Amino acid sequence: MKKQLLIIGGGFAGFWSALSAVRQSRELRKEDELEVTVINMDEYLTIRPRLYEVSLEGLRVELNKYFKELNIKLIIGKAEIIDPEKNLVTVATENGSRMLSYDFLILSSGSVLKAINIPGIEHTFNVDTFNGAQKLEDHLVELAAKNFEGEGAATFVIAGSGLTGLEVVTVIEEKANKILADCGKSPIGFNVVLIEKADQVGNYYGSEAQDYVIETLKKKGITIITQVSLAGVSLEGATLSNGQFIPSQTVISTVGLVASSLSSFFKGEKDKQGRLHVNENLQLENHKNVIAAGDVAHVPIDAEGNSSIMACQFSMFLGKWSGHNAVNGLFSQPLKPYNYTDYVTCVDLGQEDGMLTTGWERKLAVSGIEGKNIKMEVTTKLIYPAEDVQTALEDSYPSVPNVSESAV
Numbered sequence: 001m002k003k004q005l006l007i008i009g010g011g012f013a014g015f016w017s018a019l020s021a022v023r024q025s026r027e028l029r030k031e032d033e034l035e036v037t038v039i040n041m042d043e044y045l046t047i048r049p050r051l052y053e054v055s056l057e058g059l060r061v062e063l064n065k066y067f068k069e070l071n072i073k074l075i076i077g078k079a080e081i082i083d084p085e086k087n088l089v090t091v092a093t094e095n096g097s098r099m100l101s102y103d104f105l106i107l108s109s110g111s112v113l114k115a116i117n118i119p120g121i122e123h124t125f126n127v128d129t130f131n132g133a134q135k136l137e138d139h140l141v142e143l144a145a146k147n148f149e150g151e152g153a154a155t156f157v158i159a160g161s162g163l164t165g166l167e168v169v170t171v172i173e174e175k176a177n178k179i180l181a182d183c184g185k186s187p188i189g190f191n192v193v194l195i196e197k198a199d200q201v202g203n204y205y206g207s208e209a210q211d212y213v214i215e216t217l218k219k220k221g222i223t224i225i226t227q228v229s230l231a232g233v234s235l236e237g238a239t240l241s242n243g244q245f246i247p248s249q250t251v252i253s254t255v256g257l258v259a260s261s262l263s264s265f266f267k268g269e270k271d272k273q274g275r276l277h278v279n280e281n282l283q284l285e286n287h288k289n290v291i292a293a294g295d296v297a298h299v300p301i302d303a304e305g306n307s308s309i310m311a312c313q314f315s316m317f318l319g320k321w322s323g324h325n326a327v328n329g330l331f332s333q334p335l336k337p338y339n340y341t342d343y344v345t346c347v348d349l350g351q352e353d354g355m356l357t358t359g360w361e362r363k364l365a366v367s368g369i370e371g372k373n374i375k376m377e378v379t380t381k382l383i384y385p386a387e388d389v390q391t392a393l394e395d396s397y398p399s400v401p402n403v404s405e406s407a408v
């Protein structure tokens with residue numbers, strides 16, 4: 001009977017977990033004694049960091065392009081229940097419910113947009129999932145067909161000025177004009193409004209980086225309204241917490257992410273985002289045959305108290321560590337403590353503009369066109385697996401480059 005490694009989620013963490021597990025099982029010459037199964041909602045590794053972009057082309061990578069050759073089983077379905085006492089996962093699939101047992105589980109089901117409990121939330125758009133981004137794009141195509149005419153048609157309201165919010169506000173006008181151009185129409189000007197609950201935009205940055213962001217938003221003519229949140233949304237517009245109504249047919253929520261609700265099946269400490277605390281080997285203290293990786297994991301990073309961030313630079317490497325450690329755990333080999341301590345952020349600020357920060361203080365390192373070029377290098381190349389399956393397999397080894405130098 002082969003040992004069963006079950007991986008929930010085929011995003012950055014789950015994809016790299018699966019490859020790393022296969023690589024390590026070969027290294028230990030145990031590949032014939034292991035079955036690796038990934039449960040994912042669809043057939044794709046979705047490149048979530050690019051879902052705000054002008055075009056949605058090339059933002060999904062077929063999992064089976066890699067999995068088939070590596071004998072990784074892909075089950076399309078939704079994991080609904082985890083029983084960590086009995087090592088069982090219940091999955092809803094097109095053909096009904098299935099119960100899967102595991103010897104080792106990697107939970108890498110990622111994160112979702114934070115739900116906000118306001119009237120009309122169903123009228124908001126998002127760039128959290130591929131379907132969400134596609135729905136936004138389809139809506140813009142409909143508005144473009146009518147030349148964005150009508151009350152609020154040419155006004156975009158974006159709620160939340162985290163990194164995703166900044167990317168949406170600085171790119172949405174270009175996206176709308178590209179859609180107009182595709183219909184053979186001339187570009188027009190749009191009103192872009194950014195609303196933020198805090199008293200300043202970008203207060204998570206070091207001061208120089210924050211100033212750069214605010215200056216850029218001003219230059220682009222973006223209206224910033226701080227100390228307000230969304231209080232209600234309708235087909236006609238957004239009502240803010242201060243009572244102001246903004247006519248807009250496109251209200252986009254980028255209010256932040258929370259961990260996948262599957263984390264709730266495990267006892268033990270969770271952080272404010274619902275992420276599971278893991279030990280240095282990424283295991284849950286209460287269930288040593290379970291690893292949490294990616295956006296669902298709260299991973300201690302250094303002695304200063306920094307912990308992992310919901311970002312690809314963590315998810316990819318956490319995945320590589322997870323598959324390795326799961327296989328070593330299954331075959332009684334020593335686990336490898338996670339040792340990624342570097343941190344950068346890289347934000348797209350629209351045409352010919354982007355910004356790279358380094359360190360946990362998020363100090364401005366590179367901006368303008370150079371910042372944009374780094375951002376594009378990262379999101380269009382570095383976060384994709386190598387085209388060649390065997391090269392991707394080799395890349396799954398858990399080691400960390402110097403992030404500040406290579407700007408990954």
Ligand SMILES: Cc1cc2nc3c(=O)[nH]c(=O)nc-3n(C[C@H](O)[C@H](O)[C@H](O)COP(=O)(O)OP(=O)(O)OC[C@H]3O[C@@H](n4cnc5c(N)ncnc54)[C@H](O)[C@@H]3O)c2cc1C
Pocket residue numbers: 008009010011012013014039040041042044045046047048049050051052077078079080108109110111127128129163164260262293294295296309310311312313314315346347
């Ligand atoms: C718009 C946007 C911009 C971003 N920009 C950046 C950026 O610039 N840089 C950066 O580093 N990070 C960025 N991020 C964050 C980054 O995308 C995430 O940190 C990363 O995707 C997390 O990887 P993950 O594998 O943990 O989860 P995900 O990539 O979310 O993958 C989780 C997978 O699990 C599947 N799944 C979920 N629940 C279940 C279930 N119950 N059953 C089966 N399958 C399930 C999902 O369908 C998905 O395929 C951005 C995110 C967004 C949304």
